[in-house]
Amino acid sequence: MSENKIPYKIYLDESEIPSKWYNLRADMKNKPAPLLNPATCKPMTAEELGAVFCEELVQQELDDTTPYIDIPQEIRDFYKMYRPAPLVRAYCLEEALGTPAKIYYKFEGNNTSGSHKLNSAIAQAYYAKKQGLKGVTTETGAGQWGTALSMACAYLGLDCKVFMVKVSYEQKPFRREVMRTYGADVTPSPSMTTEVGKKILAEHPGTTGSLGCAISEAVEVAVSNPGYRYVLGSVLNQVLLHQSIIGLETKAALDKYGIEPDIIIGCAGGGSNLGGLIAPFMGEKLRGEKDYRIIAVEPASCPSFTRGKFAYDFCDTGMICPLAKMYTLGSGFIPSANHAGGLRFHGMSTTLSQLYHDGYMEATSVEQTSVFEAAEQFARVEGILPAPESSHAIRVAIDEALKCKEAGEEKTIVFGLTGTGYFDMVAYQKFNDGEMSDYIPTDEDLAKGLSSLPNVPEQ
Amino acid sequence: MSENKIPYKIYLDESEIPSKWYNLRADMKNKPAPLLNPATCKPMTAEELGAVFCEELVQQELDDTTPYIDIPQEIRDFYKMYRPAPLVRAYCLEEALGTPAKIYYKFEGNNTSGSHKLNSAIAQAYYAKKQGLKGVTTETGAGQWGTALSMACAYLGLDCKVFMVKVSYEQKPFRREVMRTYGADVTPSPSMTTEVGKKILAEHPGTTGSLGCAISEAVEVAVSNPGYRYVLGSVLNQVLLHQSIIGLETKAALDKYGIEPDIIIGCAGGGSNLGGLIAPFMGEKLRGEKDYRIIAVEPASCPSFTRGKFAYDFCDTGMICPLAKMYTLGSGFIPSANHAGGLRFHGMSTTLSQLYHDGYMEATSVEQTSVFEAAEQFARVEGILPAPESSHAIRVAIDEALKCKEAGEEKTIVFGLTGTGYFDMVAYQKFNDGEMSDYIPTDEDLAKGLSSLPNVPEQ
Numbered sequence: 001m002s003e004n005k006i007p008y009k010i011y012l013d014e015s016e017i018p019s020k021w022y023n024l025r026a027d028m029k030n031k032p033a034p035l036l037n038p039a040t041c042k043p044m045t046a047e048e049l050g051a052v053f054c055e056e057l058v059q060q061e062l063d064d065t066t067p068y069i070d071i072p073q074e075i076r077d078f079y080k081m082y083r084p085a086p087l088v089r090a091y092c093l094e095e096a097l098g099t100p101a102k103i104y105y106k107f108e109g110n111n112t113s114g115s116h117k118l119n120s121a122i123a124q125a126y127y128a129k130k131q132g133l134k135g136v137t138t139e140t141g142a143g144q145w146g147t148a149l150s151m152a153c154a155y156l157g158l159d160c161k162v163f164m165v166k167v168s169y170e171q172k173p174f175r176r177e178v179m180r181t182y183g184a185d186v187t188p189s190p191s192m193t194t195e196v197g198k199k200i201l202a203e204h205p206g207t208t209g210s211l212g213c214a215i216s217e218a219v220e221v222a223v224s225n226p227g228y229r230y231v232l233g234s235v236l237n238q239v240l241l242h243q244s245i246i247g248l249e250t251k252a253a254l255d256k257y258g259i260e261p262d263i264i265i266g267c268a269g270g271g272s273n274l275g276g277l278i279a280p281f282m283g284e285k286l287r288g289e290k291d292y293r294i295i296a297v298e299p300a301s302c303p304s305f306t307r308g309k310f311a312y313d314f315c316d317t318g319m320i321c322p323l324a325k326m327y328t329l330g331s332g333f334i335p336s337a338n339h340a341g342g343l344r345f346h347g348m349s350t351t352l353s354q355l356y357h358d359g360y361m362e363a364t365s366v367e368q369t370s371v372f373e374a375a376e377q378f379a380r381v382e383g384i385l386p387a388p389e390s391s392h393a394i395r396v397a398i399d400e401a402l403k404c405k406e407a408g409e410e411k412t413i414v415f416g417l418t419g420t421g422y423f424d425m426v427a428y429q430k431f432n433d434g435e436m437s438d439y440i441p442t443d444e445d446l447a448k449g450l451s452s453l454p455n456v457p458e459q
Numbered sequence: 460m461s462e463n464k465i466p467y468k469i470y471l472d473e474s475e476i477p478s479k480w481y482n483l484r485a486d487m488k489n490k491p492a493p494l495l496n497p498a499t500c501k502p503m504t505a506e507e508l509g510a511v512f513c514e515e516l517v518q519q520e521l522d523d524t525t526p527y528i529d530i531p532q533e534i535r536d537f538y539k540m541y542r543p544a545p546l547v548r549a550y551c552l553e554e555a556l557g558t559p560a561k562i563y564y565k566f567e568g569n570n571t572s573g574s575h576k577l578n579s580a581i582a583q584a585y586y587a588k589k590q591g592l593k594g595v596t597t598e599t600g601a602g603q604w605g606t607a608l609s610m611a612c613a614y615l616g617l618d619c620k621v622f623m624v625k626v627s628y629e630q631k632p633f634r635r636e637v638m639r640t641y642g643a644d645v646t647p648s649p650s651m652t653t654e655v656g657k658k659i660l661a662e663h664p665g666t667t668g669s670l671g672c673a674i675s676e677a678v679e680v681a682v683s684n685p686g687y688r689y690v691l692g693s694v695l696n697q698v699l700l701h702q703s704i705i706g707l708e709t710k711a712a713l714d715k716y717g718i719e720p721d722i723i724i725g726c727a728g729g730g731s732n733l734g735g736l737i738a739p740f741m742g743e744k745l746r747g748e749k750d751y752r753i754i755a756v757e758p759a760s761c762p763s764f765t766r767g768k769f770a771y772d773f774c775d776t777g778m779i780c781p782l783a784k785m786y787t788l789g790s791g792f793i794p795s796a797n798h799a800g801g802l803r804f805h806g807m808s809t810t811l812s813q814l815y816h817d818g819y820m821e822a823t824s825v826e827q828t829s830v831f832e833a834a835e836q837f838a839r840v841e842g843i844l845p846a847p848e849s850s851h852a853i854r855v856a857i858d859e860a861l862k863c864k865e866a867g868e869e870k871t872i873v874f875g876l877t878g879t880g881y882f883d884m885v886a887y888q889k890f891n892d893g894e895m896s897d898y899i900p901t902d903e904d905l906a907k908g909l910s911s912l913p914n915v916p917e918q
Contacts, residue, residue: 007473013466383614385640431640432639
């Protein structure tokens with residue numbers, strides 16, 4: 001396997017880093033449904049959104065017609081510090097599986113945030129800086145998004161206030177310290193620093209917090225402090241736009257060697273990675289130029305696509321954010337303590353939801369122990385210790401490669417390896433000790449979550 | 460700064476990964492002194508060394524005449540999974556410092572072990588496999604070497620037994636779990652699984668262990684179990700040989716753009732990184748072809764070069780290993796709890812010691828808090844969170860760049876960024892909280908350590 005024409009890692013030149021993001025919505029016949037104001041059930045206006053988000057990001061959020069949007073030079077300069085990300089040919093995994101399939105993965109973990117989150121963090125921080133803001137606020141659960149935003153803000157000299165779910169703040173002190181090293185102000189949520197935090201603490205004195213609550217605190221601080229806006233690491237259209245850099249680079253690398261993928265696989269939480277990875281491929285599919293099997297992988301414990309409902313719902317548990325039409329388990333759905341923190345969101349990107357609804361992609365769910373089995377196998381032969389989130393895609397890539405082996409088919413499989421698992425060793429330890437369990441919500445659990453869906457008049 | 464001729468990251472092609480290691484000793488007029496058998500004070504023979512180390516590694520250890528040694532194809536294949544490592548132009552750091560100096564760093568942290576250690580781990584594991592052995596044993600302190608060896612052994616299907624200093628085993632559970640995920644058998648040292656461990660535990664019931672003790676246990680298991688050998692991650696000539704890949708790639712990348720370094724800087728613990736980084740440059744210097752300033756950086760708390768003695772000493776605290784002629788603080792020297800675990804070794808590579816003794820390189824020592832100040836500044840502008848060990852080199856690179864600013868000199872500085880600090884957040888937290896202190900051993904401390912030097916007849 002030593003002298004292959006296709007190298008282990010396909011690196012693009014710096015000059016080949018895409019100069020424009022690709023806006024998938026421009027090629028969609030059925031556009032993703034607009035965000036609604038929860039009070040009026042009318043589409044959110046640019047002005048309403050501008051109270052929470054930066055102006056230019058609001059434009060990007062609402063723009064569903066412009067196919068390509070220039071990446072500002074300052075952002076491209078930052079991208080050069082950790083991009084292009086390598087597209088890796090998984091020769092060793094192929095050999096270990098004995099499959100005729102050709103497996104590639106786009107590795108987004110070669111940066112200190114350890115994930116693809118940095119691609120959107122720098123963009124959002126840049127527009128905040130450009131608008132003359134003092135800083136941004138956000139929430140973080142597992143900590144990857146908070147780390148990415150801290151790095152971007154340190155680079156640009158912006159203030160960064162992160163509300164970190166209290167249980168993570170205490171259980172993941174290392175993540176917290178990385179953010180602090182990058183100068184971020186990290187507050188365990190719920191906190192006494194916000195009205196909503198005080199209210200929640202009064203009602204639930206011992207609570208260890210939730211993403212929904214942290215969002216509420218971050219939004220409150222953004223709207224009540226002049227010079228601050230709120231930023232979010234997934235779900236939004238603007239985030240998928242920024243993350244399209246993943247797919248554009250992947251496509252450029254494949255094109256360089258004349259490789260045509262048959263199957264494209266990504267893990268899906270809020271959709272930031274999946275939406276970015278598949279963007280240009282889905283564009284070709286939407287325009288009828290090419291056909292690909294595109295597979296979203298979600299945890300069986302939080303199965304928005306495979307067992308959720310396509311409906312308007314709140315993006316946050318606190319029910320203060322706009323309503324989004326998406327595949328959802330209901331904002332009242334409480335995911336089990338699945339370790340892939342980044343995939344524990346009850347909803348899904350509206351863009352991806354519409355595409356799934358229209359039959360342009362498949363979705364499948366996998367159980368946690370089988371995900372860690374795949375992660376371990378991958379780590380041992382490919383060297384990289386994958387994040388639990390990313391390992392959902394590895395699981396399905398391996399399964400598809402084994403199907404190829406059975407059928408004797410030489411398919412080309414591409415999957416997104418979103419990040420590394422250095423800060424997830426508690427989960428790996430459980431797996432190593434044989435103490436990891438699976439959890440699949442019952443139909444009753446799901447019905448309970450869906451009962452929280454708001455009543456929204458047909459649009 | 461956007462359209463520079465020299466990119467942010469200079470990547471070589473896979474085909475440009477060196478096919479031979481460079482054996483610096485071949486170009487040394489004064490060869491490093493041989494290892495001595497502590498019982499006889501005579502040079503260790505290949506046969507004696509072969510009881511502990513793999514045959515081919517013994518040959519490499521003793522060979523001080525062959526300048527280039529072929530890298531076996533299997534090792535080159537493994538290198539392709541994470542090499543070539545990028546040579547990064549620190550544009551952002553230069554701008555932040557306002558220096559006319561041009562700063563480059565060779566980044567060795569883009570792999571799961573998080574450091575350069577993998578370069579020698581795969582080589583040593585390969586030769587063990589080739590010899591038909593069942594497995595290897597080693598010790599690890601901070602855990603980078605143990606992780607690297609676990610990865611290499613997982614890849615080759617070798618058994619890997621790691622003795623991890625008990626205090627690290629307990630305080631760094633994540634490192635331990637990474638090794639276990641790669642299938643290694645990790646034992647806290649001292650343990651009841653070896654005779655020497657039992658003896659130490661009987662004498663010091665509450666001990667949290669030491670590197671010296673872990674070495675003794677690992678060696679005992681290697682020599683008393685058929686099919687096992689002991690491997691070591693630093694100090695040895697063979698390790699410097701394997702690590703020459705760092706310097707060879709660095710030189711190839713610089714040559715590609717016609718860049719001539721003025722100053723080359725590396726952190727120095729046992730010498731594995733420094734010896735590898737400087738190898739081809741030092742070769743030119745030894746052959747009188749070029750001149751470079753070469754600077755070794757060590758912690759003020761463990762100053763082997765700058766305050767030690769050039770003498771024969773034991774490599775381990777347990778005094779069972781061969782004697783090496785090196786700059787040493789005495790095997791009885793107890794370093795303070797400096798967080799750069801990888802630089803807490805009392806001695807130094809014999810090759811580097813001879814070169815320093817002969818005036819071919821400089822050495823300087825730096826204090827811990829100033830190292831973390833440099834680390835933080837670097838992280839915020841360059842994005843990468845550096846390991847404390849690597850940050851010693853960053854400190855001196857910044858200091859040299861600031862001298863250039865003062866003098867208005869456009870020097871080219873190259874330093875080795877050996878790894879990432881993801882598993883060192885306890886130290887960063889101390890720094891972030893303002894609770895980090897410096898420690899410089901007194902002359903009495905040093906005299907006490909040096910009093911442990913063995914009596915060796917003049918060779």
